[in-house]
Amino acid sequence: MLSVAGVAGVALRTLRTRWTTFAGSFVALSLGVALIAVMGLALASSLDAPDRGPERFAAAPVVVRGADRLRVSTPAGERVQRLAQPRAVPPGTVTELRKLGTVVEDRSFAVRARGGPGDLVGHPWSVAAFAPYTLDAGRAPRSAGEVVVSGDWARPGERVRTDHGTVRVVGTVAPRGFEHAVFYTDARAARLSPRSIQLAVDADADAVRAAVSGSADVRVLTGAGRRSADPDPDRDEKALVAMNALFGTAGGVTAFVSVFVVASTFAFSVAQRRREFGLLRTAGATPGQLRGMVVAEAFLVGVLASAVGCVLGAYGAPRLASWVVAGGLAPPWFGIGDAVWPYGVAFATGPAVALCGVVAASWRAGRTGPAQALREASVDTRTMTWGRLLSGTGLLLTALVTLALALYGDPGDLLHRKTYVSRPMLLITAVALLAPVVVRPLTRLLAWPAARLPGAGGMLVRENAAAGVRRTAAIAAPVLVTVALTGSLLGATATLDEAKATEARQRTSAAFVVVPxxxxxxxxxxxxxxxxxxxxxxxxxxxxxxxxxxxxxxxxxxxxxxxxxxxxxxxxxxxxxxxxxxxxxxxxxxxxxxxxxxxxxxxxxxxxxxxxxxxxxxxxxxxxxxxxxxxxxxxxxxxxxxxxxxxxxxxxxxxxxxxxxxxxxxxxxxxxxxxxxxxxxxxxxxxGRVLTGEQWVRAGRPGTDRTTRTGLLLVLGIALLYTGISLANTMVMATSDRVRDLTVLRLAGATRWQVLRLVGAEALVVVAVGGVLGLLVAALDLAGMWGALCLLSVRTPLRLPWTAVGTAMGACALLAVISSVTPAAIALHRATTQPTATRE
Known part of the structure; x- marks a missing residue:
């Protein structure tokens, strides 16, 4: 009978002697903890935007802004929305303000200039002093055809063609960072933009408030409040919301893939160690002690991986911040703060994920009987347990039922990002659990052409892959994740883009469309x-x-x-x-x-x-x-x-x-x-521009926004990274378990290269199995989206990203072949140099 200390000792010795078995789980958990630490630090740093001072009116004493918000009283409190067309300050109020001091009307309008930035905005020259802008070359504009520009894209004396006519640049100002400005004379700006919704007033703030008190919803802005008059004052908050969605999605996928990979690895490890567990049972170990040993191994791996992952996270978080800033996904001020709680969450994640991943495997280990020590069969039996069958069937039914309820009640919800990112995970888990049911017939089907070729190689590939159901399912699982996520996520965005383009095309019967x-x-x-x-x-x-x-x-x-x-x-x-x-x-x-x-x-x-x-x-x-x-x-x-x-x-x-x-x-x-x-x-x-109807549809064709696209690529990068880790680890484990089989082939007359080709071909077949299952998940997921579009009266074809799927499968195939052939070659070399030890 093994004591608790004995179980722990066996677990430690197992980690030391079978380190290759746990290397993949350790690396996967380390990277998972590191990514969660990085995402947690980024989220902690993005919860609150820093206090930003006013920009366009930093030097203005007081800014008076017309009504720009709709306020509606409800039983739950006041509700506020920003108006699409803010109102101008009433003329009577402007007259009263002029009695208090100088009043400068602000006007802003889009300008398009040949050779200039794409986001040029025009202003009257009189408001330049409130930023403040100061001339660094030339002079102020004096006539309707003269302008001052910010930056160095045009120099004094140049003539520039704009959508408001050709103008001559007479001066330049240093850029302020928040806009690219073109300053006209006040009179010309008034003709180009007659409406003015805000004024700069050089007067006492209290006197200004008294003057506007009779005008409903007119606001007086002073101090930090003047920021409300800046261009897009909420841009920092919008950027933070987008970043939170990006980091939150990546963190959630990281946790899911970590559990998936670790569970698959531990399940295969337990299946490989049946004889070992049988010997321990023969030595007096109870089922509970075997389960405790497997759990202890997972816990130790999780703790060590968490420690390494937190160190990697501290190193990677500042680099992630620099990357998102350089890519324009975050404001320039964004950086990693000094929050501590993300490290605690990340450190706890490692053991938690390891324990979640090992639950089913530990239960299977405890069911090992003493007779298992005598088993030598290479064909897997009882690969589909009742628990696995019920769990997989339950998850699949849950996915189908929730899909049906969404189609019946709210089909539009299936088009939201949070839905089409999370739904594939449920299907992936269900298909992975049910994989042993279809692995053997699917393997035989995919390997059937090779088995028909002359020689025994194709037949051996088919039978080896079909016989080792656990090995095939464990290797196919990470491929399933990668292909399913690639097809589902990129296919969902491509299908939505195509649906929106189809809508625009169907709604437009105009021969021409004229746009600014x-x-x-x-x-x-x-x-x-x-x-x-x-x-x-x-x-x-x-x-x-x-x-x-x-x-x-x-x-x-x-x-x-x-x-x-x-x-x-x-x-x-x-x-x-x-x-x-x-x-x-x-x-x-x-x-x-x-x-x-x-x-x-x-x-x-x-x-x-x-x-x-x-x-x-x-x-x-x-x-x-x-x-x-x-x-x-x-x-x-x-x-x-x-x-x-x-x-x-x-x-x-x-x-x-x-x-x-x-x-x-x-x-x-x-x-x-x-x-x-x-x-x-x-x-x-x-x-203006004159486009044909089809040109207008193509020019306005919707595309996935940059933040969403970057988030999806980040998610797919994480999945591919874990696929590589899991494939390499599982292939090394599987090859080490097949040394005798490979040696027997050599003794039967197969050359070294024939054996290696056989191993590589088996790896390709297994990757094909995972790819087919992944495509099945992607097809089921996209079929739900297509059904939602049909219910919403949008007829559009499904867009499966074949190029991206093919690239993902190609990468998986390359990793699988390298990870299987390399250890096989090493094992054959050792077997050749130590024939006696091999044949014992």
Whole structure:
């Protein structure tokens, strides 16, 4: 009978003598702990943005800003949303402010200049002093054709062509880091951007507050509050939210893959050590003691791996911070702080993951009987236990049932990132547990062509892989993870992008689309969150010229928003487009599920099925883009689609929204080339672009945003890294267990290279098994997304990323062949040099 101390001693000696068995688990756990420590440190550093001072108005005594927020009282408290079209400071208030001191109206508008940065923004020269900007060359602008620019992309004396006409650069200022500015004279800026939603006032703050007290929602900004008048004042918080999602997803996948790899490795290790456990049972060890020994081994590996992982995490976290800053995924100020709790969480993760991964394996070890010491069979038996079968079947049914419930209740949820990242993990676990059921027939099927070739090599490959079910399943498991995640994640984003492009193509029947220079039109509403109140759009005279083009049916539209209070407590924002219903019907094919688009008027609205109230004829209370409350009748209801089917209102219900897109249909008998020429002539002075309908769809084709793409690549990189570790470790373990088999082949007359080719071919077959199972998981996952798109009235083909999947499988195959052939070659060399020891 072994004592507790004896069990612990055996565990320590096992770790020392069978270190190759635990090397893969140790490395996997070390890297997992390191990654979790890195992600934890990054999350701790990104929980709060630092206090940032004002930028554009750092030197302004007081800034007065028009109403830019919608505030709605609810039983659960006040709800606030930023307005799509902030209101200007009332003229009467401006008059009162002028009595107190100097008042400078701020104007901001997009500028596109040949050879200049893509994010140029125009201002009146009088506001430059509030940043403060100071001239470092040239002079201030004095006429409408003169500008001052920030940076060195243009020098004084140069003439630059812009979408607002050709201008001459007369001066430059040093860049301030938060914008690329072009300064016009005050008069020219006022003509280019008539609306001004904020003012700089040189007066006492208390006096200013008294002057604006009668104006509803007008804000007086002083001190740090002046930051609200900066461009995109919430950009730091947005960046932190994106980083939190990135690091959180990567950390979750790391934990999942760690448990998966460690569980697979320990399960194979226990299967290999059946004779060892049988001998211990013969020596008097109880089942509980065997389980305790396996658990003790895992715990010791976890503790040692955690210590190493925390050291690696402390080394890697600052480098991750530098990488995300250099890649533009984090603000320049982002860095790793001095938080301690991530190390504690990471250190506890190692033993916890090891113990989670060894639970099933320890139970199997305890069931080993004394007779197992006499077993020599190479064919695996009872690979599918009742517990494994029930667990795998339960997880698979859970995945299918939750998918069916989502399709029935909320198919749109399947299109969200958090859903299509997490769902494959459930399917991967289920398929991995059920793998022994299909490994043998699938192996025989994949190896059937090779078995038909002359000679015994193909037959041996098939039979060896099919006989060693546990070995095949253990090696195929990491390949399954990598291929399934690659196919599911990249396939989901590609399918969604294709669905959105299909929607845009189906909704557009215009022959031409006219957009401001450099844009695709239809973007977010100008002024939202920017603090500028400006925007880019077509001037009224340009719209008149477009309407005068012979043969053109013109439909100008504007980007705006409406706000609705759902369930009495949630104030939701819905993107909206403003258009006249007649021209709109001629240039678009909206997916109308009920009602008529032609019934849209100033007293009605077109909504989609995602709205809580979406019955034609119902009246809904909304707030327009400038905060004006209205009660509108539902004229038509659109299908939900991928979420881009917003709402439609008339221009009267989108006050202040500039026209940022003009769809053009051809009248009966009109010549397309003549209409195109007329449209180009109409927008030549304003710098607009004339695109065909198909060109506009291609130019605006949606793509996965940079943060999401980087997060997915990080997740897939983690999966591939663990695949390499697990493959190498499992192959070394499997080869060390087959030394006698390989030696017998040599004694039977096989050459060394024939044996090595046999081992490499077996590895390729096993990788193919894992790849097929991974593709099955990816196909099931993407089929659910395709079903959701069909229910949302979007007909689009599935996009499986064959190139990425092929690359992942190729990398797995290369790793498997190297990890199997190399130890086999070493084992054969030793067997050749020590024939007596080998044959004993």
């Amino acid at each position: 220079g450099g844009g695709t039109g239809g973007g977010t509403s100008s002024g939202t969150g920017s603090g500028t109140g400006g925007g880019t759009g077509f001037a009224p005279e340009t719209l008149r010229e477009l309407r005068d083009v012979p043969g053109a049916e013109v439909s100008p539209t504007s980007s705006s928003a409406v706000y609705v209070l759902e369930d009495g407590v949630a104030l939701n924002r819905a993107e909206a487009r403003a258009a006249d219903p007649g021209p709109l019907a001629a240039t678009t094919r909206l997916p109308v599920a009920a009602g008529r688009l032609g019934d849209l008027d100033d007293g009605s609205i077109v909504v989609n099925e995602e709205w809580r109230r979406h019955t034609v004829g119902q009246r809904v209370r909304v707030w327009l883009g400038d905060g004006t409350p209205r009660t509108l009748r539902i004229a038509a209801v659109m299908t939900t689609g991928t979420g881009d089917n917003g709402v439609y209102v008339t221009p009267r219900n989108a006050p202040g929204a500039p026209v940022d897109r003009v769809d053009v249909a051809l009248r009966h008998g009109a010549d397309a080339s003549a209409v195109a020429a007329g449209l180009r002539a109409a927008v030549r002075t304003s710098g």
